[in-house]
Amino acid sequence: MQTIRFEDQGQDFLEWDIDQEGVVVDSRPFQRHVWCGTQVQDVAIGQQPTVITPHVGVAGLLNYRVVHIRQANPFADQNGMGAVDVESRLHCLQRFDLIQCRIALEVPHLQKSVEKRLRSRIRKLERHEG
Structure with a gap:
């Protein structure tokens, strides 16, 4: 599990928890219902990750760059x-x-x-x- 933090441009989410398969399992502080289940690829600091949301099913770049990645302590x-x-x-x-x-x-x-x-x-x- 890892937590990725995004740049703050006033959006309703700043952090996602992503499981080992690259799927969003939590979103903070808001929009959990929007992002959970989304497949995330190409996660790197300074980059916009690729996301595939379950309700759209098409890959696209997220509008926000990753500013921090933290691995969960097992x-x-x-x-x-x-x-x-x-x-x-x-x-x-x-x-x-x-x-x-x-x-x-x-x-x-x-x-x-x-x-x-x-x-x-x-x-x-x-x-x-x-």
């Missing part, structure tokens, strides 16, 4: 509270998919034992995909 729960100790992180990563494992490797101050276990899980998941 160790965090729905309230944003995250596991920080080794034991809790090792327990959490047992349920991670491949994308979550790769994102978890980017978490600041990751303990070496957690990093080692994540790399092992990534190898295991890649073998099952192939």
